[in-house]
Amino acid sequence: MPERETVQTLCRMCDDRCAINVYLEDGKIVDIDGYKEHPWNRGRLCVKARAAVDMVYHPERLLKPLKRTKRGFEEIPLQQALDEIAERLLAIKDKHGARSISIWKGEAIGFAQEEDMARRFVHALGSPNYFSNDSMCYNGRYFGYRLVEGSWPVPDYENSRCVVIWGANPPHAHPNMTQMIMRARKAGAKLIVVDPRMSAIARQADLHADLKPGTDGALALGLIQQLIETQGYDREFVEHYTVGFTELAEYAKAFSPERVEEQTGVAAAVVRELARTIAAAAPRVAVYVGNGPEHHENGINNIRAVACLDAILGALDREGGNRLVEGFKANHLTLYDEIPLEHLGPIGADRFPVLYGFRQECHTMTGINTILSGEPYPIRAMILTAANPALTNPNTLKVREALGSLDLFVVRDLFMTPTAELADYVLPAASFLERVELHTHAKYQRITMTRKILKFPDVQDEYQFWHDLAHRLGIGEYFPWEDETELTRWILEPTDISLERAAAHPEGIEYTPIRYRKWEKEPFNTPSGKVEFSSQYLKDLGYPALPEYKPPAYLESPDPEYPFVLITGARKLIYYHSRFRNIKRFRTAIPGPEVELHPEDAAALGVADGDSIRITSRIGSVEVPAKIKSAVEILPGTLQMTHGWKEANVNLLTHDDRFDPISGFPLMKAVEVQVENV
Amino acid sequence: MRIVEVDPTSCVACRNCEYACAFKQTGDFDIKDSNIRVNFYPEERACIPWTCVHCGEGWCMEVCPAGAILRNPETGAVEIDANHCAGCKMCLLACPSGSIHFDKVELVSKKCDLCGGDPACVKFCTSGALQFVEEEEAYSFRRESLDNKLKRLFGLNKRGS
Ligand code: SF4
Numbered sequence: 013m014p015e016r017e018t019v020q021t022l023c024r025m026c027d028d029r030c031a032i033n034v035y036l037e038d039g040k041i042v043d044i045d046g047y048k049e050h051p052w053n054r055g056r057l058c059v060k061a062r063a064a065v066d067m068v069y070h071p072e073r074l075l076k077p078l079k080r081t082k083r084g085f086e087e088i089p090l091q092q093a094l095d096e097i098a099e100r101l102l103a104i105k106d107k108h109g110a111r112s113i114s115i116w117k118g119e120a121i122g123f124a125q126e127e128d129m130a131r132r133f134v135h136a137l138g139s140p141n142y143f144s145n146d147s148m149c150y151n152g153r154y155f156g157y158r159l160v161e162g163s164w165p166v167p168d169y170e171n172s173r174c175v176v177i178w179g180a181n182p183p184h185a186h187p188n189m190t191q192m193i194m195r196a197r198k199a200g201a202k203l204i205v206v207d208p209r210m211s212a213i214a215r216q217a218d219l220h221a222d223l224k225p226g227t228d229g230a231l232a233l234g235l236i237q238q239l240i241e242t243q244g245y246d247r248e249f250v251e252h253y254t255v256g257f258t259e260l261a262e263y264a265k266a267f268s269p270e271r272v273e274e275q276t277g278v279a280a281a282v283v284r285e286l287a288r289t290i291a292a293a294a295p296r297v298a299v300y301v302g303n304g305p306e307h308h309e310n311g312i313n314n315i316r317a318v319a320c321l322d323a324i325l326g327a328l329d330r331e332g333g334n335r336l337v338e339g340f341k342a343n344h345l346t347l348y349d350e351i352p353l354e355h356l357g358p359i360g361a362d363r364f365p366v367l368y369g370f371r372q373e374c375h376t377m378t379g380i381n382t383i384l385s386g387e388p389y390p391i392r393a394m395i396l397t398a399a400n401p402a403l404t405n406p407n408t409l410k411v412r413e414a415l416g417s418l419d420l421f422v423v424r425d426l427f428m429t430p431t432a433e434l435a436d437y438v439l440p441a442a443s444f445l446e447r448v449e450l451h452t453h454a455k456y457q458r459i460t461m462t463r464k465i466l467k468f469p470d471v472q473d474e475y476q477f478w479h480d481l482a483h484r485l486g487i488g489e490y491f492p493w494e495d496e497t498e499l500t501r502w503i504l505e506p507t508d509i510s511l512e513r514a515a516a517h518p519e520g521i522e523y524t525p526i527r528y529r530k531w532e533k534e535p536f537n538t539p540s541g542k543v544e545f546s547s548q549y550l551k552d553l554g555y556p557a558l559p560e561y562k563p564p565a566y567l568e569s570p571d572p573e574y575p576f577v578l579i580t581g582a583r584k585l586i587y588y589h590s591r592f593r594n595i596k597r598f599r600t601a602i603p604g605p606e607v608e609l610h611p612e613d614a615a616a617l618g619v620a621d622g623d624s625i626r627i628t629s630r631i632g633s634v635e636v637p638a639k640i641k642s643a644v645e646i647l648p649g650t651l652q653m654t655h656g657w658k659e660a661n662v663n664l665l666t667h668d669d670r671f672d673p674i675s676g677f678p679l680m681k682a683v684e685v686q687v688e689n690v
Numbered sequence: 691m692r693i694v695e696v697d698p699t700s701c702v703a704c705r706n707c708e709y710a711c712a713f714k715q716t717g718d719f720d721i722k723d724s725n726i727r728v729n730f731y732p733e734e735r736a737c738i739p740w741t742c743v744h745c746g747e748g749w750c751m752e753v754c755p756a757g758a759i760l761r762n763p764e765t766g767a768v769e770i771d772a773n774h775c776a777g778c779k780m781c782l783l784a785c786p787s788g789s790i791h792f793d794k795v796e797l798v799s800k801k802c803d804l805c806g807g808d809p810a811c812v813k814f815c816t817s818g819a820l821q822f823v824e825e826e827e828a829y830s831f832r833r834e835s836l837d838n839k840l841k842r843l844f845g846l847n848k849r850g851s
Pocket residue numbers: 023024025026027028029030056057058059060061186187188
């Protein structure tokens with residue numbers, strides 16, 4: 013009889029971290045299902061979770077360090093790889109200075125405290141150049157909300173009377189959020205979905221506003237205008253807890269339902285009905301903004317306009333509204349106070365001061381240019397941990413050229429990726445089932461500790477890697493903990509949760525009880541201490557103080573050569589960005605890339621379902637099979653193509669020089685393209 | 691006994707349930723192998739999941755000439771014994787809800803067996819549209835949703851916020 017064992021931990025096939033039961037036989041994982049006691053997922057999982065079994069034992073998994081040689085990649089011993097990398101880093105540091113060394117953090121293996129380890133390492137080394145995938149996802153929404161409310165709140169779905177899902181598709185992107193939304197609906201809440209496409213969540217919407225891509229700000233300002241005009245706003249909250257209301261109200265006046273219709277394509281009557289619906293549910297209106305509005309040239313101001321709704325409805329930090337999260341007051345690994353390095357000119361900080369100011373992140377697209385140009389100073393080395401910019405950053409050809417030209421490029425990952433193929437050294441990374449770390453579920457103000465269930469001989473967890481490299485580079489004092497368990501113990505030190513207690517509670521531990529209406533006693537985390545409809549901080553940086561709306565370029569100045577508008581990056585349930593294309597059964601479900609289009613456009617082009625079409629932008633061209641949607645699922649003239657496919661990489665088409673001016677986020681959801689039948 | 695309750699007002703046609711069931715049957719994600727089927731009608735914006743309800747007097751059981759369809763005494767599930775199935779497809783015709791399909795490789799009929807009492811479709815339904823409930827409790831959400839409407843109507847004034 014094999015020895016059977018069940019242990020609980022968190023899934024990290026995506027960043028939602030659902031609680032799972034892991035079933036082992038003789039130390040080998042044989043199955044995974046949902047753990048019922050954790051409030052996040054209540055025992056339910058998406059089908060990616062079970063595929064972790066396939067992932068960790070995948071025949072293509074990297075298990076030995078690889079070094080690029082004239083004959084291609086060759087296996088080398090781990091200690092030798094670390095020695096060589098350290099030696100080359102020191103040589104580059106001597107020649108070009110510490111800031112020529114950079115780190116790029118990705119999504120593939122899971123990031124919470126690993127992100128902070130990478131930030132700690134690069135600062136200890138004396139370089140401010142920390143890059144991450146957050147330059148393309150998450151930061152934008154965080155900035156939009158932080159500017160208005162002081163932080164990004166969480167929707168209190170279960171207590172709400174109206175849920176607004178704005179440019180997000182939870183069933184595919186945050187699967188278990190769907191059950192929260194449906195619980196709210198069962199208790200009588202209305203569901204509003206704002207999305208150019210009929211996404212999976214829009215299938216259950218009471219109202220679906222299928223606006224033109226990038227016009228979110230016009231719709232949000234239109235709702236603000238209606239709420240003010242019909243007196244459907246929280247006068248008392250606005251008076252006591254906000255700044256800039258008069259200016260915002262004045263600015264929003266121009267956004268009548270008719271003007272909104274003309275900009276967004278959403279009928280004026282629908283705009284009025286949306287406003288009536290949220291006003292009737294106020295203050296119990298929970299709004300979740302997804303990645304959709306981020307990838308536009310006016311993205312942050314559009315998101316700010318949506319964020320303003322919370323305060324106007326009085327829904328901010330009220331039951332059933334959007335709740336401000338109280339953080340977990342543990343030790344932090346970052347060294348921004350101990351070793352500030354802003355004077356060294358973090359890449360992109362001058363161009364996008366909000367990006368560096370709020371998140372201490374450098375701008376990846378500027379980083380790519382810097383690698384190629386050596387301006388304003390050389391970036392010659394990079395350690396990239398589990399990101400795949402050669403597929404996921406805009407303008408792929410340039411990204412490849414830049415990463416391939418580094419003097420030293422080290423990639424850590426679970427699998428060989430198009431990015432890893434450009435590296436000098438490829439090191440095997442540990443999956444989430446091979447690491448101990450803490451995760452915070454902000455919605456429940458709960459921390460949960462994961463378990464190290466597996467161990468492969470030459471595969472280091474993130475901490476061990478940074479630790480071993482730091483000790484070779486003379487910065488070992490910053491990595492004194494023997495292993496990640498000891499590190500986690502240190503992180504927990506200032507809290508009343510011990511490592512042992514965390515380990516004993518796979519359902520997580522509430523670190524501080526949930527409270528509402530904290531604004532009655534505490535200021536908002538904004539410069540004025542109030543909700544900021546108008547931002548002096550932005551004004552001082554030369555941006556508009558109000559969340560002004562600018563129509564997207566494809567509407568304002570259409571380019572006759574590129575008459576279609578391409579949305580990129582809609583999520584698919586089973587693929588997480590560029591990951592999991594090597595899980596065989598996933599390929600049965602979704603065998604390859606495709607581009608979604610409207611049946612009328614398909615007819616005009618003479619394209620049948622599955623035919624190959626060529627899409628061309630000013631940046632490049634790809635060929636991809638057409639997926640003809642039903643007429644109600646996508647707007648005419650609009651295409652959608654999901655990222656992450658090396659067979660047809662949509663980022664061969666995307667611009668790396670058209671940004672939201674505040675966040676530096678690239679334009680990826682309204683790219684002007686031409687389409688031909690091939 | 692417990693059955694899989696389906697709620698078309700929560701389903702988003704994400705197909706987690708079909709993948710999870712197909713995986714259980716064959717180790718692959720071909721949704722044709724799934725014993726639960728989800729139909730999505732974009733024009734009507736309708737998502738309809740459906741699977742066997744394990745009828746009290748299953749017509750499939752009655753019609754099966756090979757006596758291959760039996761009730762599992764532990765779970766109450768109506769199950770097809772593949773070793774006895776003759777492949778005559780009578781049960782497909784008899785089932786009023788189309789919950790049986792034919793496996794053209796194995797040449798036998800296939801249907802839901804409640805995974806032995808822990809149905810995978812329910813565990814992987816992230817919307818909560820599928821619930822595994824006692825049959826007398828099934829579809830009580832219909833009553834609850836009416837209650838909720840009434841609660842809102844009559845309880846509104848008492849709610850402080
Ligand atoms: S949503 Fe799916 S992949 Fe993401 S953590 Fe949950 S089970 Fe894992």
